[in-house]
Amino acid sequence: MISFSSIQPTFAAQPPTTSAADTSRLFHHQVSFPSPPHHHRQHYPPARRHGLRVRAMDAAQPYDYEAHLINRVNQSTKLKIAVVGFGNFGQFLAKAFVRQGHTVYAHSRSNYLSVAESIGATFFSDLHDLCEQHPDVILICTSIISTESVLRSLPLQRLRRNTLFVDVLSVKEFPKNIFLQVLPSHFDILCAHPMFGPESGKHSWQTLPFVFDKVRIGDEDSRLARVENFLDIFRKEGCRMVEMTCAEHDKYAAGSQFITHTMGRILEKLHLDSTPINTKGYETLLDLVENTASDSFDLYYGLFMYNENAMEQLERLDLAFEALKKELFGHLHDVLRKQLFGKSEEGAVRRPVLGKLPKKGTPFLSPGHPQSETLGNEKE
Ligand code: NAP
Numbered sequence: 001m002i003s004f005s006s007i008q009p010t011f012a013a014q015p016p017t018t019s020a021a022d023t024s025r026l027f028h029h030q031v032s033f034p035s036p037p038h039h040h041r042q043h044y045p046p047a048r049r050h051g052l053r054v055r056a057m058d059a060a061q062p063y064d065y066e067a068h069l070i071n072r073v074n075q076s077t078k079l080k081i082a083v084v085g086f087g088n089f090g091q092f093l094a095k096a097f098v099r100q101g102h103t104v105y106a107h108s109r110s111n112y113l114s115v116a117e118s119i120g121a122t123f124f125s126d127l128h129d130l131c132e133q134h135p136d137v138i139l140i141c142t143s144i145i146s147t148e149s150v151l152r153s154l155p156l157q158r159l160r161r162n163t164l165f166v167d168v169l170s171v172k173e174f175p176k177n178i179f180l181q182v183l184p185s186h187f188d189i190l191c192a193h194p195m196f197g198p199e200s201g202k203h204s205w206q207t208l209p210f211v212f213d214k215v216r217i218g219d220e221d222s223r224l225a226r227v228e229n230f231l232d233i234f235r236k237e238g239c240r241m242v243e244m245t246c247a248e249h250d251k252y253a254a255g256s257q258f259i260t261h262t263m264g265r266i267l268e269k270l271h272l273d274s275t276p277i278n279t280k281g282y283e284t285l286l287d288l289v290e291n292t293a294s295d296s297f298d299l300y301y302g303l304f305m306y307n308e309n310a311m312e313q314l315e316r317l318d319l320a321f322e323a324l325k326k327e328l329f330g331h332l333h334d335v336l337r338k339q340l341f342g343k344s345e346e347g348a349v350r351r352p353v354l355g356k357l358p359k360k361g362t363p364f365l366s367p368g369h370p371q372s373e374t375l376g377n378e379k380e
Helices: 004-013 020-030 062-077 088-099 113-119 127-131 144-152 173-182 221-236 246-269 280-293 297-305 310-345
Strands: 080-084 103-107 137-140 164-167 188-194 209-216 240-243
Touching: 080 088, 080 127, 088 103, 088 113, 103 113, 103 127, 137 144, 144 173, 144 297, 164 173, 164 221, 173 188, 173 209, 173 246, 188 221, 188 246, 209 221, 209 246, 221 240, 246 280, 246 297, 246 310, 297 310
Parallel strands: 080 103, 080 137, 137 164, 164 188, 209 240
Antiparallel strands: 188 209
């Protein structure tokens, strides 16, 4: 394309004898394009009537060249993102995508036509119609437990051959393996986990962790740029970007996120009420219940079922609770015996001590197991 740049050297060589208004008229006479808006006219470089030669059609509209360029750069970083699974979290993410100027398509089991419309996304109840839009990114945001069936139901043949698949499931090894099994090798794969939700991220995403693993990205520049464009959405919102493998994520998340959700759900069962004398600690517990209980049970169940480290954490939690009770009751027992038997038993009573739990990652041994005596009366 030849544009303003092609006639710029001619302008530069001319002494400034012609006014901006003359130049505008010159354009008007020599080529019959509409006159540019007034505020643009003033930016024309001075030129002599006969020195100006228009060599290309689009060179007649130099006034919008810069804007045009900026627009083109913007366009190249804007993505067409198809959110598959338009529930609680899918809608939450879609709002940010739209806010940043990306085109959002949505699909879900339920009909979210009007919700999508209100967000500025386009809803497709038919997956074929959605795929025929040729999105740059397919974002899987379904419940963990339904992910495999949803992925297998996608008409992959309707997509562009190098479409980028992203998942935002709260477990990572599972979707990675399913993606690698189901998606032909010409599709790119990014596994990601924004470690916040509609509650914890409702005001801002600043400093909130975003974990990702570039599982399979083709080495063409456009594909590398596309994945960075997608990650930029979260960078721009201020997320703390953490690149790690899916396996590492699952290990850390079982010890942190799964424990957090479990404690939140246990506390929820206690139906805690706010009191007039809430301590800061108690407020934290109430917040925890609010943050975790608003997530679906499917999500919590997925954290348990699809993270192989979760079972160990649940067992550690059980052990810790038992050990704590033992320590409390041991104290009580100690006091009672002193009252009952006085000095005669002094020195003979051994108070149960909270032993150390097995370190994370050591195999869990059932209470009857001969090597499971880490908890109990003896100190390590
Ligand atoms: P969710 O209960 O885990 O998932 C709800 C979504 O799954 C909805 O779009 C729902 O579709 C879809 N779905 C459920 N069962 C389905 C089935 N049998 N077939 C097809 N679709 C089905 O709740 P969520 O909070 O929206 O989470 C979505 C994903 O984001 C999960 O993988 C979760 O781990 C991840 N994530 C969530 C958070 C969070 O804070 N909420 C944070 C990070 C990551 P319909 O609504 O159409 O029924």
